[in-house]
Amino acid sequence: MSTPAAPAPHAADAPRTYEVRTFGCQMNVHDSERITGLLEASGWVPAGDAEPDLVVFNTCAVRENADNKLYGNLGRLVPAKRRNERMQIAVGGCLAQKDQDTILEKAPWVDVVFGTHNIGSLPALLERARHNAEAQVELLDALEVFPSTLPTKRESAYSGWVSISVGCNNTCTFCIVPSLRGKERDRRPGEILAEVQALVDDGAVEVTLLGQNVNSYGVEFGDRGAFAKLLRACGQIEGLERVRFTSPHPAAFTDDVIDAMAETPNVMPQLHMPLQSGSDRVLRAMRRSYRAKRFLGILERVRERIPDAAITTDIIVGFPGETEEDFRATLEVVEASRFASAFTFQYSIRPGTPAAQMPDQVPKEVVQERYERLTALQDRIAAEENRRLVGRRVELLVTAEAGRKAEHTHRLSGRAHDQRLVHFSVPEGAETPRPGDLVTVPVTGAAAFHLVADPAAPGDYALRRSHAGDAWDRRQAESCGVPAAPGAGGRGRVGLGMPALPGR
Secondary structure, eight states, X not given: OOOOOOOBOOOTTSOOEEEEEEOSSHHHHHHHHHHHHHHHHTTOEEOTTSOOSEEEEEEOOSSTTHHHHHHHHHHHTHHHHHHBTTOEEEXXXXXXXXXXXXXXXXXXXXXXXXXXXOGGGHHHHHHHHHHHTSOEEEOOSSOSXXXXXXXXXXXXXXXXXXXXXXXXXXXXXXXXXXXHHOSOEEOOHHHHHHHHHHHHHTTOOEEEEEOSOGGGTTXXXXXXTHHHHHHHHHTTSTTOOEEEEEOOOGGGOOHHHHHHHHHOTTBOSEEEOOOBOSOHHHHHHHXXXXXHHHHHHHHHHHHHHOTTOEEEEEEEEXXXXXXXXXXXXXXXXXXXXXXXXXXXXXXXXXXXXXXGGOSOOOOHHHHHHHHHHHHHHHHHHHHHHHHTTTTOEEEEEEOSOOOTTHHHHOOEEEEOTTOOEEEEOOOTTSOOOOTTOEEEEEOOEEOSSOEEEOOSSGGGOEEEOOHHHHHHHHHHHHHHTSOOOTTOOOOSOOOBOOOOOOOO
C-alpha cells in the first residue's frame, strides 16, 4: 500500500490564494464578482494556474443535476486538501441556501457553508473555520446588507452587471428562487445610477441592469414607473453607449418601458422575454399570470416601436400535465414570435417547488422527443432571422472572448447592438481593435448561433477606439507589471462581467 503524500509546506507569511467556481445564472456571476472582491480586500490573491489554498463554489439549485455536479467537484478536491494543509473549501449560493447542513453531511471536508443572504460574512467565516479547526455554517433567512455595498472585482474592463434588485415576489410553481433569495428588495435609483457612473468613469461602455423581475422595480418604494425612468436616466450618462436589462416578466411588462427603450438611444434593441410555455393551460398551472395572446401582443408592440429588436426567451418542455396539444401550442407561439435565440429546458423535478408534487409527470422519453422538436424549430428560425442580416453593416463591441475556431479563422469576436454574436476579420493593413473598442463591418455570413463579417477591403472596416479599450490596456499593463501605454491614463481598477446572448 502506498504512503499518503505529506502535506505541502507553506511559508507562514505567504499570501493565501483562491479560486471561485461559478454555476448558474447572471445573479450568480455577479455574486461571484463580489466574492472575489471581498477575498482580495481581505488579502487573498488569485491562484492563477497554481493549486489554490481556497476554492469557493457559488452554486445554483435550478438545474436537476446541480447537486450531483457540486458533490462530484467536492469529491475531486479531497486529494488536493490532503496535499495542502491550509487548503479550505467554501460552498455558497442557492444550493447552499437550500441544502444547508446536508452539504456537511455529504462532504464533511468542507470548511464553510454560506447562503445567498450573507456573502459579506465569507472572509470572517473562513478565518473562524481556520482558527477553530471546524466547519462554519451561516445561512440567513433574509437579506441584511444589499450586495452592492460589498467590494467587487469585476471580470471585464468594458461591460458589466449592475443589480437593481434582489429576490422575487412571484410564485411560479416550477421555481425555487424566491425561497432561496427571498422577497424582492429594490435599490434606490440614485445608488444604481452612482454605480453605473462609477463604472463608466473607469472605462465601461456597456451596463446590464439585473434583477429577477426588473419590471416590478420600484414597487417597494411606491413608484410603478421607476424602471422606465431608470432606463431614461441611464440615457443621460455621458460615455455609456449600451444599456441592457434582464429579466422582465410578461405579466408586469408595460408600454412605458417599451417607450423608454425606443426613445433612449443607448438602450439597446434587445429584449429577453421569458415565455416558458405557449399553452394557456400550462401557464395557469405554472402560475404565470399572463397568457399567450398577451405575450404575443407585447412582442408586437415592441416591434412596432423598435423594428430591429432581437427578442430572446426561456421555454420549459414537459411541465407536469403537458399534453401534445399543449406542446403544439408552444410550437405555434415560437413560430409566431421569431425569437433570435432561446434558452430551452427539459422540466425536471425540483424538491421544494409546488410542481414537484403535481400529478401527471411527463415521461422522460416524451420530454426528450418534444425538446428535440422544439430546438429544431428554434434553430431553423434563428438561422432564418440571422440570414436576413447578411449585407447589413453592424457596429460591434469587441470582446475578449474568441470563437472556438478563432485559431484557424483568425477572426475576432464582438456583440452587435442587438447582442448577436459576430465573428469578424480585420482587413490586411487595417488596425486591430482592442477588447472594448468598436468596429463597424458588413455581415457576410450567418448561422443559427452567430454571424460572420469578413470585410473585403479596408473601406468596409471602420474602427472606433474607445475609453473601454484604454481601460483594457490599463488592466493588461497592471497584470503584466509594466507601465500602461501613453494616453491610457485613468482611474482605479473596476472590471465588469460580460453579459452573454442566451443560447439554446
